[in-house]
Amino acid sequence: MKDMDDQIPRTLPIQSATFTNPINAEIRRAAATGIYDIRGGGAKRKVPHFDDLLFLGASVSRYPLEGYRERCDTSVTLGTRFAKKPIELDIPITIAGMSFGALSGPAKEALGRGASAAGTSTTTGDGGMTPEERGHSSKLVYQYLPSRYGMNPNDLRKADAIEIVVGQGAKPGGGGMLLGQKISDRVAEMRTLPKGIDQRSACRHPDWTGPDDLEIKILELREITDWQVPIYVKVGATRPYYDTALAVKAGADVVVMDGMQGGTAATQDVFIEHVGLPTLSCIRPAVQALQDLGVHREVQLVISGGIRTGADVAKALALGADAVAIGTAALVALGDNDPKWEAEYQKLGTTTGAYDDWHEGQDPAGITTQDPDLAARLNPVEAGRRLRNYLKVMTLEAQTIARACGHNHLHNLEPEDLCALTMEAAAMARVPLAGTSWYPGKEGF
Amino acid sequence: MCGIVGLFLKDQSLAPQLGNMLTDMLITMTDRGPDSAGIAVYGEESGGKTKVTLQSPNPKDDFASLAEELGQHLGAVVSQTDNDTHTVLDVPAGQFEAARAALAEIRPSVRIMSRGEMLEIYKEVGLPKDVAARFDISSLSGTHGIGHTRMATESAVTTMGAHPFNTGPDQCLVHNGSLSNHNSLRRKLRREGVVIQTENDTEVGAAYLTWKMMNGASLGEALESSLEDLDGFFTFVVGTKDGFGVVRDPIACKPAVMAETDQYVAFGSEYRALVNLPGIEDARVWEPEPATVYFWSHNDSPTTTEKAA
Amino acid sequence: MQTYDLEANGLRGLNATLQSQSTETNQTSWEVVNPKGSHAIAVGLDAPIEVTVKGSTGYYCAGMNQQATVKVEGSVGPGVAENMMSGQVIVDGDASQYAGATGHGGLLVIKGNASSRCGISMKGIDIVVHGNIGHMSAFMAQAGNLVVCGDAGDALGDSLYEARLFVRGSVKSLGADCVEKEMRPEHLEILKDLLDRAGADASPEEFKRYGSARQLYNFDVDNAAAY
Numbered sequence: 014m015k016d017m018d019d020q021i022p023r024t025l026p027i028q029s030a031t032f033t034n035p036i037n038a039e040i041r042r043a044a045a046t047g048i049y050d051i052r053g054g055g056a057k058r059k060v061p062h063f064d065d066l067l068f069l070g071a072s073v074s075r076y077p078l079e080g081y082r083e084r085c086d087t088s089v090t091l092g093t094r095f096a097k098k099p100i101e102l103d104i105p106i107t108i109a110g111m112s113f114g115a116l117s118g119p120a121k122e123a124l125g126r127g128a129s130a131a132g133t134s135t136t137t138g139d140g141g142m143t144p145e146e147r148g149h150s151s152k153l154v155y156q157y158l159p160s161r162y163g164m165n166p167n168d169l170r171k172a173d174a175i176e177i178v179v180g181q182g183a184k185p186g187g188g189g190m191l192l193g194q195k196i197s198d199r200v201a202e203m204r205t206l207p208k209g210i211d212q213r214s215a216c217r218h219p220d221w222t223g224p225d226d227l228e229i230k231i232l233e234l235r236e237i238t239d240w241q242v243p244i245y246v247k248v249g250a251t252r253p254y255y256d257t258a259l260a261v262k263a264g265a266d267v268v269v270m271d272g273m274q275g276g277t278a279a280t281q282d283v284f285i286e287h288v289g290l291p292t293l294s295c296i297r298p299a300v301q302a303l304q305d306l307g308v309h310r311e312v313q314l315v316i317s318g319g320i321r322t323g324a325d326v327a328k329a330l331a332l333g334a335d336a337v338a339i340g341t342a343a344l345v346a347l348g349d350n351d352p353k354w355e356a357e358y359q360k361l362g363t364t365t366g367a368y369d370d371w372h373e374g375q376d377p378a379g380i381t382t383q384d385p386d387l388a389a390r391l392n393p394v395e396a397g398r399r400l401r402n403y404l405k406v407m408t409l410e411a412q413t414i415a416r417a418c419g420h421n422h423l424h425n426l427e428p429e430d431l432c433a434l435t436m437e438a439a440a441m442a443r444v445p446l447a448g449t450s451w452y453p454g455k456e457g458f
Numbered sequence: 459m460c461g462i463v464g465l466f467l468k469d470q471s472l473a474p475q476l477g478n479m480l481t482d483m484l485i486t487m488t489d490r491g492p493d494s495a496g497i498a499v500y501g502e503e504s505g506g507k508t509k510v511t512l513q514s515p516n517p518k519d520d521f522a523s524l525a526e527e528l529g530q531h532l533g534a535v536v537s538q539t540d541n542d543t544h545t546v547l548d549v550p551a552g553q554f555e556a557a558r559a560a561l562a563e564i565r566p567s568v569r570i571m572s573r574g575e576m577l578e579i580y581k582e583v584g585l586p587k588d589v590a591a592r593f594d595i596s597s598l599s600g601t602h603g604i605g606h607t608r609m610a611t612e613s614a615v616t617t618m619g620a621h622p623f624n625t626g627p628d629q630c631l632v633h634n635g636s637l638s639n640h641n642s643l644r645r646k647l648r649r650e651g652v653v654i655q656t657e658n659d660t661e662v663g664a665a666y667l668t669w670k671m672m673n674g675a676s677l678g679e680a681l682e683s684s685l686e687d688l689d690g691f692f693t694f695v696v697g698t699k700d701g702f703g704v705v706r707d708p709i710a711c712k713p714a715v716m717a718e719t720d721q722y723v724a725f726g727s728e729y730r731a732l733v734n735l736p737g738i739e740d741a742r743v744w745e746p747e748p749a750t751v752y753f754w755s756h757n758d759s760p761t762t763t764e765k766a767a
Numbered sequence: 768m769q770t771y772d773l774e775a776n777g778l779r780g781l782n783a784t785l786q787s788q789s790t791e792t793n794q795t796s797w798e799v800v801n802p803k804g805s806h807a808i809a810v811g812l813d814a815p816i817e818v819t820v821k822g823s824t825g826y827y828c829a830g831m832n833q834q835a836t837v838k839v840e841g842s843v844g845p846g847v848a849e850n851m852m853s854g855q856v857i858v859d860g861d862a863s864q865y866a867g868a869t870g871h872g873g874l875l876v877i878k879g880n881a882s883s884r885c886g887i888s889m890k891g892i893d894i895v896v897h898g899n900i901g902h903m904s905a906f907m908a909q910a911g912n913l914v915v916c917g918d919a920g921d922a923l924g925d926s927l928y929e930a931r932l933f934v935r936g937s938v939k940s941l942g943a944d945c946v947e948k949e950m951r952p953e954h955l956e957i958l959k960d961l962l963d964r965a966g967a968d969a970s971p972e973e974f975k976r977y978g979s980a981r982q983l984y985n986f987d988v989d990n991a992a993a994y
Contacts, residue, residue: 047988161869161888164850166811166831205871205890205909207929210984215907219887220846220865222691222711223636225460225490225609225727226826229806233827236782237811255612262492262609710883710902713845713863729844729863730804730825743823743842745863745882748902 050282053115053371053381054341055183055274055318060291062274062319063328065438066431067447070417078416085412086422089336091313092174092243092266095235099243099266100152100174102336103132104408105423106326109317109340110156110176110247111277112138114200115371116344117388118145119396120380123347125149126393127400131408136176136338139214139278141203142168149397154245157234159188159215162204170238176245176269177230179218179256182292182318183276184284185249188216197374197383212279212372224259231264245269250295250318251288257302261312269338270299272318277340277381279372292318292329294441297428300333309333310424323410330411331426332442346403347396348378460621460634461487461607462714464695464725465735466702466754470601472721472736477598481590483724483731484605488586490634490727491607494620495589496581498630498697499603503575507548508627510557511571511578513617514543520565521545531560542592543617544571544580554627569618569655574628576601576699581620601756604697604725606632613658623664626671628699633660634727635712638690663688667696681705681751693746695725701755710748717741723754769794773808774801781808785835788814804844809837812854829856832873848875851892864901867894870911876965883920886913889930895965905932906942914961916969924977932977933958935969943993946980 028034039050071077078085092099108128113121115138122145128135134152141163147153155172157164169175180186201208221230231244246260247269260268272292276285296316303309316329317338329337344350350358352365357377361368371381379390415423418430432447433439439446440453463483467473480497514520517540525538525547536557537548549557554573561568572579580593586607590596606621613619622630637643640659643666648654652665652672666688670680677698684694685708693712696703704725706714717724717732719741726732729743746752771781781799788794797818802808806825809818812835820828823841833852842860851870861879868884870892877885877894883901886894891910899917906922908930918936925942931954932945941947958971982990 047991048986161850161890164869165852165871166813166833166850169831207981207984211986213907213926213983215888217711219884219906220827220849220868224611225634226713226845228489229826233807233810233830236778236807237831239783239786240779252612259609259611711864715844715863728804728825729823729842730806733803733823743861745861745901748883 051279051372052282052285052369053277053279054285054369055272055276056286056289056291057369058286060273061293061435061437061441062291063293063325065293065435066328066433066442066444068324068327068331068414068418068430069432070414071419075419077419078421080413080416083416084421085416086424087408087412089313089424091245091315091336094243094266094308094312095240095264096174096243096266097239097241098173100134100154102134102152104404105330105336105411106131106320106404106407107133107154107315107336107338108135108343109271109275109277109338110136110138110154110178111340111344112140113143113146114138114140114196114204114383115278115381117379117382117391118143119388119391119393120344120347121146122149122393123391123396123400124343125153126397127343127346127404128152130397130401131404133404134173137172140200141165142171143203147171149393156247159218160204161219162206166237169234172238172242174243174245174267175234175238176247177227177234177265178247179227180247180249180251180271181276181278182249182271182273182289183278184280185251185289186216187249187280187284187288188214200383224263227260227263243267245315247271249273249288250290250292253290253295254298254302257299257314258306261303261306261308265312267313267315268299268303269315269317270295271338272316274319275317275340277344277371291441292316292320293438296329296332296334297441297443303333310335323407323412324414326407327411327414327423327426328431330423331430332428332444335424342403343400344380346400347380348391348399349376349380351378354378460609460632461490461727461731462604462632462634462693462695462725463487463606463727463731464602464604464632464697464702464704466602466723467600467721468723469721473601474599476600476603478596479735480603480605481596482734483726484586484590484595484607486731486733487605487607487727491609492585493610493615494581494583494608494617495586495606496579496608496620496622496632497590497593497595497603497605498572498577498579498622498624498632499595499598499600500576500628500697500699501578501598501600504548506551506575508551508554508557508573508575509578510547510549510554510573511580512545512547512561512565512568513571513581514545514565514568515617516567517543517545520568524565527564528557528560531564532556541580541594543582544593546578570624572622572624572630574624574699577624577628577630577697579622579624579630581606581622582617583615583620602697602702604630604632604695604702611636611659613656616656618656619658621660622697623658623661625664625668625696628697629668629671629677630697631660631664631667632695633663634693634714635691635707637663637688637692639688640690643687659690663692663694677703678751678753685749693727698755700757701753703751703753704746705751706746706748708749714746715743716746716752717743768796768798770798770800772800773805774803778805778807782810785809785812785816785818788812788816802841806844809835812837815854823860832856842879847877848873848892851875861898862896866896867892870894872911874961874964876967880917886911886930889913893961895961895967897965897967899936902939903942905930905945908932912957912961914958914965914967914974916967924979926983927977927979929979931957933974934977935974938975938977941977944980944983945977948976948978950974950976 129151136154243266245267246265273289313335316334354377529536637659640662810830813833825844829837848856880898885904902920909928922942924945
């Protein structure tokens with residue numbers, strides 16, 4: 014019998030596609046700690062994205078512009094609707110809101126330096142405006158958040174624009190208790206919180222709810238700032254058509270729409286991965302709302318969430334956005350998740366490219382930390398230069414594409430310059446599947 | 459998301475000014491709701507007849523000799539008072555369902571805005587001042603009324619999506635807020651046979667109250683149970699033949715202000731809406747508590763369906 | 768005394784005029800007539816001037832105030848003195864929800880009642896309410912003092928940080944992590960000073976003090992129900 018057993022073929026162990034090793038590990042972690050996983054970064058799951066779109070360059074039916082020679086403008090003005098002083102940017106790529114607290118002082122300085130050198134704006138975050146940040150940013154957008162940490166009228170008046178944050182792509186509808194995000198001394202002081210405690214934050218603004226109230230809040234902010242600066246309304250993408258329309262009705266100058274791949278802020282992993290829309294899918298409905306209200310290009314649309322390359326920029330603009338904002342990509346340009354820190358990532362139980370516990374303050378790259386020794390690793394001048402270079406490259410890439418499509422301004426890119434590689438992308442972006450004139454949902458087929 | 463106003467007269471000498479006062483209140487709430495506006499007025503009782511307010515996108519054709527044709531169908535005398543896109547028909551009591559059926563046949567494009575012995579509802583897309591002007595709301599006389607200015611959240615900006623919603627004979631409702639379980643509730647109510655015409659969350663709130671009352675609840679009881687069964691944010695103002703009621707959800711972050719004098723009880727989403735009412739300086743002004751039903755009635759001994767709770 | 772007719776001359780002119788008063792102004796006394804429940808009256812002031820509003824206001828009266836004294840001879844809508852930094856705001860009548868929301872400093876006095884969410888997320892402001900306050904007041908209040916001479920509604924001080932709450936009357940219910948605390952001499956002193964400055968006829972000894980139990984400051988799964 015024993016000899017027979019050796020001859021029977023064995024069933025190979027099969028890993029469950031449902032109970033995968035990462036899932037099982039997460040079950041064990043939850044069972045051990047009693048707390049959900051919290052992390053930074055946007056959705057890591059694969060979702061339809063700009064990579065699923067291609068541009069239709071000019072050939073015979075259309076004529077391209079000569080690269081580097083024939084003009085292809087990149088400027089954009091945000092806040093032309095009501096503000097006395099709209100923001101004029103050289104490039105349609107802005108830096109998204111990331112707080113001092115989440116980021117170190119040198120990192121905020123580097124963002125300001127890089128963005129200013131590239132002719133674009135930076136944005137504060139949850140925790141107020143620091144002098145370093147204001148000093149190094151030629152154009153600074155001041156976020157107005159539910160927490161109102163560090164909010165004061167003097168800083169409000171120093172801002173070049175005000176961004177009322179209703180939601181973020183990583184956690185639309187979220188707030189709650191961001192457990193595990195410890196507050197350092199300086200951050201605690203700026204936020205009027207006890208040091209060393211977990212960060213808790215509200216999901217709604219403390220003194221208004223809904224678009225009818227928002228209209229009055231916008232009025233108040235305009236009265237306080239003498240109607241000088243633009244007022245943006247930022248939402249996490251979930252119901253982009255309605256939310257855009259209501260922001261417009263409430264009186265916004267600019268709508269910022271953040272897709273689910275966006276987010277440097279810490280929140281529950283389950284929230285990041287399971288709430289919100291892919292960035293690709295929220296642009297057309299938002300633009301449709303602006304068009305239906307007759308304010309497309311009068312109220313500008315800024316898209317964020319997973320923008321990485323000049324191609325992404327060009328695609329977002331072609332779908333109707335006026336500008337984009339980058340967060341994670343800017344951190345990477347500064348030096349976040351750099352392979353040179355691999356040994357230290359390993360010590361933290363992670364690896365280059367996967368490090369996302371930005372809220373824990375142990376960032377080897379010295380960017381998402383308040384530890385003075387770690388923060389000292391980032392040279393703000395050099396990091397600022399890297400960011401400027403990256404912004405310039407993205408702009409050149411977008412121009413290259415726009416010229417190839419025959420456009421003398423990035424804003425002249427249009428959906429008809431695009432086709433889609435997948436059915437999903439075709440449906441979400443409402444551009445035809447490559448080689449056809451059809452996309453899912455299009456009438457007449 | 460919207461502006462709400464309501465006015466309940468205790469002193470009937472103000473009745474001729476009801477429309478005027480409500481119009482002023484409504485226009486003040488324009489910022490809260492520029493998309494559409496509507497008003498429900500409880501006017502003269504029509505002598506045992508049922509008033510049916512109709513709306514048509516094509517009033518010229520639809521309203522021509524309408525009373526005559528409908529009268530022939532019903533075998534009764536029907537009168538008709540046109541007002542822009544709306545017309546009010548007086549049909550014999552007890553013949554509303556027959557009239558509804560006949561109208562579906564002879565005028566398929568007209569929509570029923572309201573029915574009741576006293577209630578008339580006028581609503582259209584547009585700025586409140588324009589809507590009020592086209593129906594000459596300020597000339598209307600009545601005992602009480604409610605009005606609404608709408609900033610549409612998720613459903614279409616149409617006449618049918620405008621408030622107030624008529625929920626049953628002489629009943630109507632306006633809403634500020636956003637319900638989060640209206641889709642499930644709509645499916646349930648439709649299965650129960652309740653007619654719901656739009657995808658609007660407020661209409662579901664209104665239909666819910668009607669359904670509760672059809673099953674024997676008083677208005678007060680229906681409002682009480684709405685606190686359990688409706689999810690989301692709401693301030694409701696409801697009108698009945700004899701009175702009006704107010705209820706806010708337990709979170710109560712949508713605004714609501716009330717004022718009471720010897721002459722009236724008034725409701726506004728903002729105090730601004732109330733500032734031109736007579737004697738407002740000396741009125742008792744307060745905010746309704748969360749999850750609490752308020753009700754005022756002209757009837758000294760209200761019936762069970764009128765009584766609050 | 769300068770008089771400004773809001774109905775005749777508009778909001779923009781009012782705020783622009785009041786905001787342009789420098790700290791050295793000699794026009795220190797202003798009167799606003801016909802407020803008629805308008806929003807954003809006397810917002811963003813930053814000078815030691817005195818503004819009296821003759822009537823009731825809408826949302827955000829005296830929002831983000833610095834240095835100025837704003838008196839309202841009437842009631843105020845939602846968010847009076849929201850995010851106030853310094854100065855004083857005195858309301859003769861009642862206040863709607865969110866009174867003194869996120870305020871960092873200064874003194875807000877409400878002589879009537881305040882509605883829900885009074886002192887929500889307050890960050891150092893002192894608020895004295897002569898009457899009652901509504902539900903969810905001092906939600907996530909971080910710093911400062913909230914004094915209530917009357918009663919408090921449901922869920923007082925939910926998710927409270929380091930703000931001090933003093934209530935003379937009843938408290939319908941305490942919110943998560945809010946507890947009654949010992950009234951020590953230093954608290955009586957703070958309270959006495961606030962009552963004096965607010966012109967409230969009440970004795971500090973009649974109040975109870977409430978504060979954070981600090982159980983939610985660092986997560987413990989056994990407290991999960993409180994989240």
